[in-house]
Amino acid sequence: MTVFDFLSQLSADTLPQFIMISGEDDDIISALKLQLMAKVNFDPSDLSQAYFDLSEADPDLALEELESLPFFGDEMLVVFENVWELTTVKKSVLTENQLLRLEQFLDNPLASTRLIIICHGKLDGKRRIVKKLKQIALHLEATPLKPNELSQYFVNQSNLHANIVNLIIEKSNSHFATVGQNIALVTTYTDGRQVTLEDVEKAVPKSLADNIFDLTDLILKGKITEARSLVTDLVLQGEDEIKLLAILTNNFRLYYQIKLLLNKQYTERQLIDYLKINPYRLKFLVAPARSRSKEFLAAAMRYLIDTDFKIKSGQADKKFLMDMVLIRLSGIS
Incomplete structure (x- = not known):
């Protein structure tokens, strides 16, 4: 309680x-x-x-x-x-x-x-x-609410479906006040009609995690120019390359987990339960995980972890190493 x-x-x-x-x-x-x-x-x-x-x-x-x-x-x-x-x-x-x-x-x-x-x-x-x-x-x-408590609180307060609230929480980085503000934003945007997951994506400003998912997608599609532009924008907004790299590594780790579970014939429901991930978010992750080999995703993670070590040990300029990440991950086969 x-x-x-x-x-x-x-x-x-x-x-x-x-x-x-x-x-x-x-x-x-x-x-x-x-x-x-x-x-x-x-x-x-x-x-x-x-x-x-x-x-x-x-x-x-x-x-x-x-x-x-x-x-x-x-x-x-x-x-x-x-x-x-x-x-x-x-x-x-x-x-x-x-x-x-x-x-x-x-x-x-x-x-x-x-x-x-x-x-x-x-x-x-x-x-x-x-x-x-x-x-x-x-x-x-x-005291700060636990993830399930945060979800239940805002479900009760807003009368929105749990999936809607959980996506808003995810896009709000689980920040209590921001979740409340974004729920108000979504309900204003929908103007009385039933709120959908698509409404949340349209109305709620993109979080850093959203932007890194976009970056991951651009990398996987080989769109280097767009990927570089997005990284530049995020750095100009005050984000550090080390932080971007850490979230990017977590994304590729998630793709790798999904790939392994798909190979074990996990259903979408089983993936949601095992990974504790929003169903709306999952549907954008499954296709890239299916299309890439286990070896590619493993190699990508190794390269990201190695780059993180090189940045933190001062072996090279972090901007240069971040750019190399974009190039190498797009070319790993």
Whole structure:
């Protein structure tokens, strides 16, 4: 169960008096904050609710709001964000006296006041106030989601088919915020109709992995001029030849794996299950793997690995060696 699953099971009535969100993944924190604020019906215009970003707000004013009895209703909701003193981050917003006031409130809270604390960073477990919060507060820890959790989360959030979401995740390099942005981009592009895998390819900007797959395809087709142009463009965008070479090597390793499995009469479904690869992506990999010999793919991998060693050991200029890769791989028979 992810932290999002846990939060979804709670209602506004079952939420405890103290809630704390913490972690080093700001994208997960933002998503948790958004969902929690919706669950407590947070409204900045509601005078019985108050939000303070302590990196900007006056801490004394924030603490006074926390310590005061509700004036515009029977209950009060107070949100503190960026309480750096609770984390290992080397920043400070509270004096020792102000931190003591916060701790004293935790010891003797007003029953009518609910407090939400949002910390960007790893909690400092050595601090007494942090130990206290861990005992009395609901702690929502923002940790990166595992691949299957990431997929399930965005399937639930978007109501898109898993294959669609998985392709978007792949094209977004599994970056939580980018996945969300690209899902929004695709749904806007399709304007209410059912989203297809082709829509994802058209609407979502190409990732580095996409570009290297294009490069691999150009190499296999012997299109040296186009391949050189693509490498030049990627380098101009800030990509390093060593990184390009590493992904290119992984691509040829994948082709080699597919070739071996095809020789063992694996079906497409078996390939998907074994390689854990998106079905849409697989259909573009099978044909090149079929058309090339096992010996060609093995020789290509050996050459790529040897080139990587030569670059890292400084035997020749990496731009020259990358160009030789394009030439040699197109000519290996």
